[in-house]
Amino acid sequence: MNRRRLTPGSVLATLSKHGFLIFLSVLMIYPLYYMVITSLKTRQEWLGNQFGLPQLPTLANYVQVFAEGKLPMWFRNSMTVTAGSVFLATAVATLAAYAISRFRFRGRLLFLNTMIALMVVPPSVLIVPLFILLVRIDLINTLPGLMFIYVGLMIPFSIFLLVSFFRGLPTELFDAAAIDGCSNFGVLWRIVIPLSAPAFITLLVVNALYVWNELLLALVFLQGEELKTLMPGLLMFKGHFFNNEAMVMTAAFLACLPMIMLYLFGQRWFVEGMVAGAVK
Amino acid sequence: MTTLPRTPARLRLWQSIEPYVYLLPAALFLAIVFIYPIVQIFRLSLFRPGEGGQLALSLDFYQLVLADKIFWRSAANNGILMLSVPLMTIAALVIAILLFEHVRGWKVYRSAVFLPYILAIPTVATTFLYLFGREGIVNSLLASVGLGFAAQDWLGNQALVVPTIGLMIIYRELGFGVVLFLAKLMSLEKEILEAAEIDGANWWQKHAFVTIPQMAFVIEFFIVVEIITMLSWVFAYIYSSTQGGPGNASHVMELYLWKHGFYYRSPGMAAATAVIMLTVIIALIVIQTRYRRYSLEEG
Numbered sequence: 001m002n003r004r005r006l007t008p009g010s011v012l013a014t015l016s017k018h019g020f021l022i023f024l025s026v027l028m029i030y031p032l033y034y035m036v037i038t039s040l041k042t043r044q045e046w047l048g049n050q051f052g053l054p055q056l057p058t059l060a061n062y063v064q065v066f067a068e069g070k071l072p073m074w075f076r077n078s079m080t081v082t083a084g085s086v087f088l089a090t091a092v093a094t095l096a097a098y099a100i101s102r103f104r105f106r107g108r109l110l111f112l113n114t115m116i117a118l119m120v121v122p123p124s125v126l127i128v129p130l131f132i133l134l135v136r137i138d139l140i141n142t143l144p145g146l147m148f149i150y151v152g153l154m155i156p157f158s159i160f161l162l163v164s165f166f167r168g169l170p171t172e173l174f175d176a177a178a179i180d181g182c183s184n185f186g187v188l189w190r191i192v193i194p195l196s197a198p199a200f201i202t203l204l205v206v207n208a209l210y211v212w213n214e215l216l217l218a219l220v221f222l223q224g225e226e227l228k229t230l231m232p233g234l235l236m237f238k239g240h241f242f243n244n245e246a247m248v249m250t251a252a253f254l255a256c257l258p259m260i261m262l263y264l265f266g267q268r269w270f271v272e273g274m275v276a277g278a279v280k
Numbered sequence: 281m282t283t284l285p286r287t288p289a290r291l292r293l294w295q296s297i298e299p300y301v302y303l304l305p306a307a308l309f310l311a312i313v314f315i316y317p318i319v320q321i322f323r324l325s326l327f328r329p330g331e332g333g334q335l336a337l338s339l340d341f342y343q344l345v346l347a348d349k350i351f352w353r354s355a356a357n358n359g360i361l362m363l364s365v366p367l368m369t370i371a372a373l374v375i376a377i378l379l380f381e382h383v384r385g386w387k388v389y390r391s392a393v394f395l396p397y398i399l400a401i402p403t404v405a406t407t408f409l410y411l412f413g414r415e416g417i418v419n420s421l422l423a424s425v426g427l428g429f430a431a432q433d434w435l436g437n438q439a440l441v442v443p444t445i446g447l448m449i450i451y452r453e454l455g456f457g458v459v460l461f462l463a464k465l466m467s468l469e470k471e472i473l474e475a476a477e478i479d480g481a482n483w484w485q486k487h488a489f490v491t492i493p494q495m496a497f498v499i500e501f502f503i504v505v506e507i508i509t510m511l512s513w514v515f516a517y518i519y520s521s522t523q524g525g526p527g528n529a530s531h532v533m534e535l536y537l538w539k540h541g542f543y544y545r546s547p548g549m550a551a552a553t554a555v556i557m558l559t560v561i562i563a564l565i566v567i568q569t570r571y572r573r574y575s576l577e578e579g
Binding site: 017018020021024025027028029030031032034035038050051092093095096098099100103105108111114118120121122124125126127128129130131132133148149151152153155156159184209212213214215216219220231234235238245248249252253255256259260262263267270271274275 | 296298299300302303305306307309310312313314316317318320321324375378379383384388389390391392393394395396397398399400401402403404406407408410411415417420451454455456459460463508511512513515516519520534537538541542547550551554555557558561565
């Protein structure tokens, strides 16, 4: 026998460690796995085989979800709201973060500290006055109204993250550009933004995840059936088809799909965004 | 003759206002989305039409909220959900340390543990409704190990609904803690750990006395974030699964606020609830920063 210097104790420790981690991973992945396998079963098959792999995988549920539901419309609304509000929030936050990290002016620290304080304000405490306001200015039940609120809610974290990144950039570069006659805005546009791609990608991913998955505000500020975004839409869909589990799981999986793709693509950015601000 | 002396003055003026120009768009959004509503919740909750149609200062809305059993039930449920924070923190810490200790394939494990965090709450809640339903896999697993008598409708049971939702929240947010702690662990200096090993510290001593004290700030950050979550960011979990039921068994403060604002159409009640929630959060943060200042002074 090929004996190595492995004590029974250390082998056992390694095995139990992996055993535990595999068990944990299976638990964590199971709900998504369940969504996928259920979505591939016909209703008949699901009645007889609830937990096993589909014997005759079918895409019929996907066809039916698209045909019967308003899902494509909700999907488009979510895309519009996410893309528009994330882009605008990034632009607005970039300007502010640049001012905070490049200039010394009165109120600079106050502004930054306000950002940190606002990060803990839960959106639920804001919804009633915001609703009254949007009704008054006729932006209730419109995508721009909802986008406006998302932009505001994303700004504190976005500024915070960008300030901490901009501060790490070499100041010599800015000074050199300024001496060459570059205006402050020119420095931002030609030097700071191109150098900050990692920060922007992180911000984009974190903010897109937030808006795409957000429920409360979407529920309150868009009340027409045609106007819903995906998350309130999905819950309505669930209400209509609750007993057709395969259909509901198909819609749920589709609702998760864009973020799953983004996660597969750039897990690194999710991790960095989650960690930003806490570690350092 | 007239333009020459004006240019430097203009430049100086521009220089003094330039930073504020850059801040302006952000300040506008924040004023409308945060500041205005925060002022308004005080106004809406403190004033009600008195005699002669004039607004009069009154604490009626607060009295009504604080005398409402459903409000207290909601607050208690937020409190019960908070009990899952220590559990989640310890679990995340243990998992992060395991992954940190050069386990082969740690990146794969990390991906799996973090995955639930990117799934939208409504989809997670919908799936949990099926998995923990009468016909769900949890009950069939219980039956298969001879515990069929314990099988039930987990989210339809008055006593079990809040703990089951707590489990759902832990499921989704555990990965956030693991990723946070793991990132901090990887940024620690290796020398100190090696010194502890050379000095003969065992696994337990090494982490209890060397690793974890260095992580105090991140652990505290995670605990604070999760406590605030359990108090005031659980609406989506509740609304997507039980909508507060059965009865009012899983009612929470945000749902109470939402119902009064948009279902009973009583903005005053909703605003009073909002002020109470905000006050609790501010109080928690004040206590936490105080506590930290003292502990720093002692250290």
